[in-house]
């Protein structure tokens with residue numbers, strides 16, 4: 001017994017030490033002027049502060065949503081995760097108050113913390129900016145070093161591995177974010193060459209970005225441009241941001257060779273083909289893209305599986321993005337139904353979910369009467385009507401006497417039927433039952 005205890009004591013620390021350590025920095029951290037506050041249609045700048053309310057666009061919000069999702073998933077997959085912050089604030093932001101920078105920590109402090117912890121990977125998450133309203137929208141990964149030489153070995157390999165996962169949305173059939181470039185190439189740069197500048201810290205590290213001034217491999221991601229205004233409206237949707245976090249997660253799992261996700265997601269947008277986004281403030285869109293069309297706030301989105309059973313519902317927010325997201329779905333065919341006042345309730349869109357990917361879906365709606373969704377079918381899940389043996393033949397009738405299905409009773413328990421009341425008959429036997437799922 002003594003030996004057994006000794007063995008356990010020895011083995012456990014070894015297992016723990018083998019965990020890969022990922023340090024995550026969600027860029028910025030308050031609702032102050034340095035957190036890239038920008039106006040959107042539903043959250044304009046307030047006269048009192050010159051910034052939007054805290055549900056408006058702040059990089060500190062959007063980066064945090066991405067990183068919390070990334071951290072949650074990495075932890076669940078067995079990684080050790082440390083985050084530079086897990087909150088935003090404080091509110092209200094008061095310049096020069098003692099706690100004004102509580103979650104907006106100095107970049108040198110974050111870099112040193114990741115270094116001291118001995119992270120295997122460092123990731124800083126941001127979005128990029130040009131002049132507001134510019135049409136540029138593409139990602140950029142920056143590592144410490146020059147374009148020719150990385151300061152921390154492994155950084156470039158990490159960038160190259162994560163890039164295709166991060167850009168999955170942009171490269172999708174609907175071009176969730178269009179890219180003016182880098183559709184087939186990458187935008188991975190050394191910070192010293194990108195900024196044409198460098199400095200040396202007290203440890204002797206040479207670089208440009210303060211947050212990358214550490215001795216461990218990693219990079220800073222500018223996931224998209226929040227100055228491309230339709231993309232900024234999408235970023236107001238927390239799920240849209242969480243999806244970016246999931247894309248980093250998939251890339252990091254690929255880099256470290258841990259098992260890929262066996263499930264997939266759906267992310268889509270609902271828009272009106274008959275109305276354009278002209279005449280709105282802060283919504284300059286790229287011509288000839290779907291961004292010209294009105295996103296349909298408040299759309300109810302219903303997800304059904306191939307059998308027609310309802311799996312989930314999502315209500316599109318009121319922030320002019322039309323975004324809906326469904327998470328962690330078993331691979332297979334799904335049906336997406338949409339309903340919103342003033343538009344014809346959709347005929348079903350079919351979406352194929354693949355493991356470790358997100359499937360993108362752009363749904364256009366047309367003006368007309370909004371009607372209720374057609375009834376979801378349910379799985380009968382009816383077993384053991386006394387007297388019917390598994391090998392007996394059966395038939396099911398609806399209340400009007402129409403036969404809806406027949407077969408061998410052994411197959412009946414997973415039969416999909418619309419909600420309602422039915423009669424099952426087998427030989428001389430007959431029973432009435434309800435499908436209410």
Ligand SMILES: [Zn+2]
Nearest residue numbers: 027059126127
């Ligand atoms: Zn930033």
